[in-house]
Amino acid sequence: MYCYVYDEALQDRRFERELAQIETRLTDLGIAGKIARLALFREPIALIRDEIRNGVTTIVAVGNDTTLRRVIDAVDDKKTVVAFLPVGAQGDMAGLLGMPVGVAACDVLSARIVEELDAGDVNGKRFLQSVRMEGAHFTVHHGKQYVITPLRKASVEVRNFAVPDDVGVQNPVDGLLSLIIRLPKFSLFKNKTDIGIIPFETMTIAYEKSITASVDGDALQGKDFVFRVIPKALRLVTGKGRKF
């Protein structure tokens, strides 16, 4: 049974026609289901968990990256399948998962290619994409195995799943997270950045002072950040054009 969780922004009249087309196409494909609408004072986690308790097996986030993140935060079991139906302006997730925007996504949803994706956990907060941290002095501890210290100013990112860039492609199904250390190098002719990449399962990044990390766009204050990978944490519907 499907449940479609509509973002509150989709209440805007400019989406009426597109949503009507989507609902018609879903009915044609035989995958129509209950519609739940997110609203300002409606707690999304309770709403989605209620639907799962009532027998829903597939939760479809209809909207943008934020909508998908809210759905992922609410789905805490490995049985329920999560899907994304991108509508409106989009971030990275639609492209990463290979989901076209709008009505075309209905056919991809219907094909139902389910992948089991890893998630990351930082200080008890789950993330699908990445955690970015800016701050001067830090050390990285990989258990008792080794300690990493940057010798000059550096920024840190821990990735699970991201748009392919200068760092390359991160595989969200390999059971590992990647620590990325960027060290800018300034010279008279050309500025460049040295990039270090270290794959890991668990790791601690300790700062001298408290900093604010960006966990999939949400702020997280802290001094010590304990990371671990949660292998196969999510079952997500993906398209053939997925970036992993």
Place this chain on the structure above:
Amino acid sequence: MAKGTGPETIIAFGVRLEGDLLAEGDIVIEGEVHGTVKTKGDLRIGDQALVEANIEATNAVVSGEIRGNITVHGKLELFPSSKMTGDVVTEVLAIGPGARVNGTINMGGVETAKGGKKRAAEAVNES
């Protein structure tokens, strides 16, 4: 060169690692490592890198400085800018002009006590 089974690890220039760096995949070192380096994949040590460690890898290409023993199961290439202080055990060795090696080099098939021949890397692992 053969690829390891895991993802690649890169220690960038400007980063120091102290401890045991163990990996399934290939390792690239451009910064500093103090401790042990061991991989089932290949190893590349950049020209600005400093590695004070005992090293084990399938194949290795060295342009930087190593202070420690290195065991390579396949081919070891020492580029002209490389400086090596320690013992080398490898099957195949290529040394560029100007590369410095201070230590013993053990390569190819080595004689065992029973008179048979063993690969150099296996003989050192057993000793």
